[in-house]
Every structure is written in structure tokens, then in C-alpha cells.
Amino acid sequence: MSYSHKCEAQGCTKRVPSEMLMCRRHWFMVPKDLRGRVWAGYHRGMDDEYHVAVAAAVDAVQACEASKR
Numbered sequence: 001m002s003y004s005h006k007c008e009a010q011g012c013t014k015r016v017p018s019e020m021l022m023c024r025r026h027w028f029m030v031p032k033d034l035r036g037r038v039w040a041g042y043h044r045g046m047d048d049e050y051h052v053a054v055a056a057a058v059d060a061v062q063a064c065e066a067s068k069r
């Protein structure tokens, strides 16, 4: 497994494998249906819909973090 990029969540510096978008902790803050959309887009070869889903996932994590403060 190659640890090639940083978790996509804002301010997170955890290294994650290239096939994962975020570290485990942040990934599970993303609503289930959105995670499904990210996976589907990833397997289609990271198309436009994938990037839309990723942006939405990053927002969802940010909202989740903000609500805890």
C-alpha cells in the first residue's frame, strides 16, 4: 500500500493510501450515500461527478467538525 496523499479533510495531515479519500475518522463523518457516490465516481475513473461528490464530502466533514466545537 502506498501512502501517497494527505486526508482531504480541512486541516487534517494524516497520510492515507491513494485509493482512499480521507483518513478513517473523517471518512466515517461523510454521510453513507455520499460515500457511495465518491466510490462510484472513483471506479468510473474520477470523472466530474466524482469531483462534485468529493467537494460535498469535504463540506460534510467540515460541517460535522464545526458542530462539535
Ligand SMILES: [Zn+2]
Pocket (backbone or CB within 6 Å): 007, 008, 009, 012, 013, 014, 022, 023, 024, 025, 026
Ligand atoms: Zn482526516
